[in-house]
Amino acid sequence: MGEQAEDSGRSGDQVNLTINGKSISAPSSLSVIQALWHTGYPRVKSVGCLEGVCGSCRVMVRRVDSREVTTELGCQVLIEEGMQVNFLLFPTPTHHRYQLEEINSSWEVQGKFHKFFPEAEMCRHCGGCNQTCPKGISVELGVELASKGRFEEAGALFIECVLCNLCQTACPESIAPNHVGLFSRRVSAYFHIRPSNLINRLEKLRKGELEIIK
Amino acid sequence: MTNGIPYATALEQYEPKAERPLPDQEMSGEELRRAYHPDHYADSIVELNVGTNKGDACHRQLADILQADARIDEADLAGAPIVETDVLVIGGGGAGCAAALTASRGGASVILATKLRIGDSNTVMAEGGIQASIEKDDTPQMHYDDTLKGGHQNVNKDLVAKLVMNGPDVVRWLIQQGMQFDLDKYGDLLTRRAGGTSADRIVYYRDYTGLEMMRVLQEAVRTSRIDVWDYSPAVELLSDELGHCAGAVISSLEDNRYKLIKAKSVIIATGGIGRLHLNKFPTSNHFGATGDGLVLAYRLGARLQDVDSFQYHPSGLAYPQHLAGTLITEAVRSAGAYLLNGNGDRFIEELQPRDQVAAAILRECAEGRGVTVDGGGQGIWLDTPGVELREPGIFDARFPKLIELGKKSNIDPRKQPLLIYPTLHYQNGGVVIDENCQSSVPGLYCVGEVCGGIHGRNRLMGNALLEIIAFGRIAGNHAMETAPSHKHKKSSIEHLSQLRRELTLANMPMDKQGPALFPSYAKFENDSDYGGLHKTTQVES
Ligand SMILES: Cc1cc2nc3c(=O)[nH]c(=O)nc-3n(C[C@H](O)[C@H](O)[C@H](O)COP(=O)(O)OP(=O)(O)OC[C@H]3O[C@@H](n4cnc5c(N)ncnc54)[C@H](O)[C@@H]3O)c2cc1C
Ligand code: SF4
Ligand code: SF4
Ligand code: FES
Secondary structure, eight states: OOTTOTTSOOOSOEEEEEETTEEEEEETTSBHHHHHHHTTOOOOTTOSOSSSSSOOOEEEEEOTTOOOEEEEETTTOBOOTTOEEEEOOOOOOOOOOOOGGGOOSGGGHHHHHHHHOGGGGGOOOOOHHHHHOTTOOOHHHHHHHHHTTOHHHHHHTTTTOOOOOHHHHHOTTOOOHHHHHHHHHHHHHHHHOOOHHHHHHHHHHHTTOOOOOO | OOOOEEHHHHHHHOOOOSOOOOOOOOSOHHHHHHHHOGGGOTTSEEEOOSSTTTTOEEEHHHHHHHTSEESOOHHHHTTOOEEEEEEEEEOOSHHHHHHHHHHHHTTOOEEEEOSSSTTOSSGGGOOSOEEOOOSTTOOHHHHHHHHHHHTTTOSOHHHHHHHHHHHHHHHHHHHHHTOOOOBOTTSOBOOBOOTTOSSOOEEOSTTOHHHHHHHHHHHHHHTSSOEEEOSOOEEEEEEOTTSOEEEEEEEOTTTOOEEEEEEEEEEEOOOOOGGGOGGGOOBOSOTTOSOHHHHHHHHTTOOEEOTTOEEEEEEEEOSSGGGTTOBOOTHHHHTTOEEEOTTSOBOSOTTSOHHHHHHHHHHHHHTTOSEEOTTSOEEEEEEHHHHHHHSTTHHHHHOHHHHHHHHHHTOOTTTSOEEEEEEEEEEOOEEOOOTTOBOSSTTEEEOSTTBOSSSTTSOOTTHHHHHHHHHHHHHHHHHHHHGGGSOOOOOBOTHHHHHHHHHHHTTOOOSOEEOOOSOGGGOTTTOOOTTGGGSOOOOOO
């Protein structure tokens, strides 16, 4: 029972590829990260959830017969014959400093946004962010909508964002588009989510009407 | 490996049907657990020989690292830089972020040190949702009763009471951090039911609840005054002359140097243990879940509880192999998916507590009614097409992440059932804490999955996310409030001499070191170089 741990042998045809310049041969049923482990190479950095949601495992991939280089998540990419893979170091995190509490009312959001993210207006619509996003998010449009003050719409584009920061790395204007997206999502919740079922319950609790008998 | 029905054959025999009867159950839940749950495997449980819990039952693999030698000694610390702070938080998951934010907003200086990047965590992976009693036909009392029942009554009642009473305010707090939830057309929170509960009590955001929570908390932390140390695993705690906690030793993955952080209060929020692959099970956990916090706390004398009890989630993906262990949310069973053995028969009431369902799946596999996969692995069917037949469109609307998973597996869950097998999911026990998250060691707080007492020996879906925020805030607040009364004291790793003496006296092998930090297959010890592949890598053949 239980012979299914991560490090057990795997099936699939053997394929040859290079990862960070090293020639590697491993079964095709493995992801890029698993292939490194399988062949005895260490890989600690750039690993996180192993499920495509934490954005740590950024790789550049070039496939055989293609001149295109794509950016993907290494825990999600299955290895293929002739593939060239390079891990990308994680960039320094966002330099933006803000607290939602600094925004006194929803009337102020737009003004504060441009104060917190002054670069956002400088978008030159190069599309670099769109191209690099492994989740296929319309990042550029998100930045545009947020700049116009349409935060709810902007935020909704970033539902699947895993904060891999690839768009931030790609942006020539240092806009940090993912943080623009996240700001948009956060202000929408902060100012507009007011569920009556929750508020009623909080009121009852405040009045001490609900107690626990242990 | 036991026999079963080959994957291709079983798939050919499978027919989608909307309804299937459940045959009579011959074994009670308790009998099932005793006979098939991995907590009861022969040889997997041992007695601890050293430390505060000497004589208590513990999983063998965990006992190995709890009773291992330390990674460092005095010589390693000579010349190491020393930094001071009021509150040190170890671990950048949901619990750590909630604690750090609360302490920092209360005015304390805070360092948050985490093993990899902040957000690489079990929190980011949670799908199902958070329990909070907010609906009219629900009360905190019902939430309390359900949690006790789920944990087989073996819980710390004061902690559970605090947990459930905090539920609604936790949701409010999360919204104030900027977290979104799924709402109905009037703007009320949508709720759904978890296995083993008596009311609709789970609030959620699609099947991305953890991702939404984690990225919001991460952003709140990153844009605040909190000093975040990424790639900085804690390898040891510091103690003062009274044996109280006085900080921690960090090993930087960037330059391989040790650094000392002297802190007035330390909060451990290092999460779970899945990557130790107990009993060789696959796991749903993130890469850094290696039980480090248990080791750090135990060495300083903190008391642990229920360290022989773990949750194996019934539905981990068993095929394709590169995704083995990946969790399929319980919400799929809540939505009515049946479990079928290789013959296409149901064998358990699907929404029984997780330990019971997992045991039933292991029984089917042990008795040859499982489905086997070439090259290793086995499982039973999660009958997703049946749900789609009853409720067309449900997967597209409610389980986008599952559809994605299907794409990566070349399986359309609307048409083809998924092969599943229990996956090591959650550490039920852990460090003993009081209502303020204080461990039995003064100055040392613990919060989140690293703690025991709340879930007993079996956790209900949605209670872990509630726990990390409810108690994360409590721990952060208390640590902040008590910080001024502590002075920065003498800090050392003197407690290790005591440990080594005890280990020698008990004739324990000294060749292993803890905490584990990373699973063995990542070859961390081979090359702990920050650049991974760049430097001298030795390939083992
Ligand atoms: C796939 C999955 C789905 C889940 N779904 C749900 C759900 O729907 N509802 C629910 O309530 N619960 C769910 N859970 C459980 C829940 O997500 C976790 O129990 C909870 O998020 C744990 O939070 P935490 O902050 O304690 O630990 P984590 O979020 O795991 O964070 C721990 C952090 O500590 C760091 N760390 C570890 N060791 C060290 C060290 N030595 N030094 C420094 N840092 C260290 C880790 O790298 C990590 O960043 C799920 C769990 C998984 C794995
Ligand atoms: S929006 Fe940016 S950070 Fe988010 S997933 Fe896409 S590239 Fe990554
Ligand atoms: S990469 Fe930067 S400048 Fe280019 S489109 Fe995106 S946000 Fe605009
Ligand atoms: S490891 Fe988290 S996205 Fe790949």
